[in-house]
Amino acid sequence: MVKILAVYDEDPLYAERLAEYVNQRETIPFTAMAFSDLERLKAYGNEHEIEILLAGEGVKNQTDQVRAGLKMVLCGGEFSMEKENPSIYKYQSGDSILREVMTCYCAAPPEPALALAGARGRILGVYSPVNRCGKTAFALTLAQVLSKNWPVLFISLEEFAGFEAILGGQAPRDLSDVLYLCRQGGFNWMKLRTIVCSVGQVDMIPPAAYGEDLDQMEPEELAQVFGRIAGESGYGRIVVDLGHMGRGSAALLDGCDGVYMPVLKDPVSQAKIEAFDRYLGAAGAISLKEKIQRIQLPVIRGYGRLDDYMEKLLWGEMGDFVRSLLEGGLGNG
The missing domain is CATH 3.40.50.300 (P-loop containing nucleotide triphosphate hydrolases)
Known part of the structure; x- marks a missing residue:
C-alpha cells in the first residue's frame, strides 16, 4: 500500500521542491504530493488516505477539515514538537526535515511499515x-x-x-x-x-x-x-x-x-x-x-x-x- 505524504504551503514552489526531494529518496516509504489548492487537497484527502500532512504555518488553520493521520507545521520561526500539530523549521536541509518527520511519525505510527518492498540489498x-x-x-x-x-x-x-x-x-x-x-x-x-x-x-x-x-x-x-x-x-x-x-x-x-x-x-x-x-x-x-x-x-x-x-x-x-x-x-x- 502506498503511503502518501502531502505538502501544502503558502509558497507553491517550496511545496513542489520538498515533494520532489522526498520522491528522490528511494528509501523513504512515502510518495510525496504537493498541493497549492485547498479544495483539491480536501477532495484528495476524502478519497485517499493521507499518512502525513506538512502544512505551512500561514495556511495551517485552513487544514482543520483535511483528513490526515499526522499533521505537522512547516514554520519559518519558532517551532515546537508538541503532540498536537508538531512543527518543523522549513528552511533547513531536506534530509533534516525528513529525519524530523520520521522521528515524529515513529513516536506513534498508526500502522508502521516494518519493511520496504524490494529485493534484498x-x-x-x-x-x-x-x-x-x-x-x-x-x-x-x-x-x-x-x-x-x-x-x-x-x-x-x-x-x-x-x-x-x-x-x-x-x-x-x-x-x-x-x-x-x-x-x-x-x-x-x-x-x-x-x-x-x-x-x-x-x-x-x-x-x-x-x-x-x-x-x-x-x-x-x-x-x-x-x-x-x-x-x-x-x-x-x-x-x-x-x-x-x-x-x-x-x-x-x-x-x-x-x-x-x-x-x-x-x-x-x-x-x-x-x-x-x-x-x-x-x-x-x-x-x-x-x-x-x-x-x-x-x-x-x-x-x-x-x-x-x-x-x-x-x-x-x-x-x-x-x-x-x-x-x-x-x-x-
Whole structure:
C-alpha cells in the first residue's frame, strides 16, 4: 500500500521542491504530493488516505477539515514538537526535515511499515588485518561510486571513525542507538530512518560515539542487524567498514555477500595476512576465502581538508581505482 505524504504551503514552489526531494529518496516509504489548492487537497484527502500532512504555518488553520493521520507545521520561526500539530523549521536541509518527520511519525505510527518492498540489498564488507592500508578511504569511495546505480547505506564499525566533519557536526543519534533498538527488540526500518544522515548521494548511519557500545554485541548479532537492514530498508547496497574486529571477524565476514580486503606488500603486512589465513582455518571458515577479494590500493597524496574529503576521493586516484574494480566485480553482482 502506498503511503502518501502531502505538502501544502503558502509558497507553491517550496511545496513542489520538498515533494520532489522526498520522491528522490528511494528509501523513504512515502510518495510525496504537493498541493497549492485547498479544495483539491480536501477532495484528495476524502478519497485517499493521507499518512502525513506538512502544512505551512500561514495556511495551517485552513487544514482543520483535511483528513490526515499526522499533521505537522512547516514554520519559518519558532517551532515546537508538541503532540498536537508538531512543527518543523522549513528552511533547513531536506534530509533534516525528513529525519524530523520520521522521528515524529515513529513516536506513534498508526500502522508502521516494518519493511520496504524490494529485493534484498547486497552487503559489501571492507576489512583488513593490515593497519594504515587505506581501508576507510576505499570504503567511502566504494559507497559513492555504487550510489550512481543503487541507493547505498554506509556503516562504519571503526572505534574512532572521526566523521564529524564529513557529517557536518556531531550527529544527535548514531549506531549506538541502532544497536540499542535491536537489543530492546524495537528495531524496524521506520525508526532506523530517523537516525540515517545523507552525505551527497550516500546515506550513512553515524558511527558509534563510544566504541564500548560495539563490544556489547556479539559479531553474530551484528551480522543479523546488517542482514535485517539489507532485507528491510530498500537499499541496493550496504557498505560496511568492518574496522578491526579481531577474533570475531569470521562471523561478520560470513554475513557479507562479498568482502574487499586491502593489503600491503611489506613483510610485516604479509605476516599479518598469513596470520589471518591461519585464523580462518582454525575457525573452520576456509570457505570465506571465496568471498574475499584482495586488493592493493593506490597511494593517495594531498588529502586537503576533511570537509571535502569524500569529493576528492571520488574524483581522484581512489575513485578511478574503484570504478575500474567494479567492472564485473563484487559490487555489481
